[in-house]
Amino acid sequence: EAGVAQSPRYKIIEKRQSVAFWCNPISGHATLYWYQQILGQGPKLLIQFQNNGVVDDSQLPKDRFSAERLKGVDSTLKIQPAKLEDSAVYLCASSLGTRTNEQFFGPGTRLTVL
């Protein structure tokens, strides 16, 4: 079974630029998560989708971050404009559905904002 795919693996941009990350979850997984992991910290949930609907985006900085999952499969996370403090690893995870189901994580995208 293929795992969660993410691209790109690495991205370096200057502040005030825009960037987008892509995630393709495991086939059949209804729930998709985006996390931000700052160096030395644990992952912080940014947004959770159930199929193509948003379940929780309470920790998403909506003035600059946006995410979509239009067809209920793959998803994109965008930052516009980026700030220095956005430097982090962005993790995508998927699960079959319920909260206690195992989450399967992708390898992450490491973003550096200069």
Added chain:
Amino acid sequence: GDSVTQMEGPVTLSEEAFLTINCTYTATGYPSLFWYVQYPGEGLQLLLKATKADDKGSNKGFEATYRKETTSFHLEKGSVQVSDSAVYFCALTENTGNQFYFGTGTSLTVIP
């Protein structure tokens, strides 16, 4: 609010030593508890979980028991191997909400 606190690393052990990584939590309800592991260069993967008090999760020789009275979920292994070198994350999710809360991670290095 909900949170997870785990012991700070890094932890360095000799092969076959006993491992304990402490994890305590704060939750308003009745959370499910997890340990995730991140091997070098790989994504996080679930190591074990427990969904109610007194449950014991176990996998690959690792164990953790959900202790409601001490709000703890300490990870243990009787004899570590070099291949256990990784970063370990404790996490919780409330059964009435959507948020997952992760600890800061504990880096373990096992030397031969």
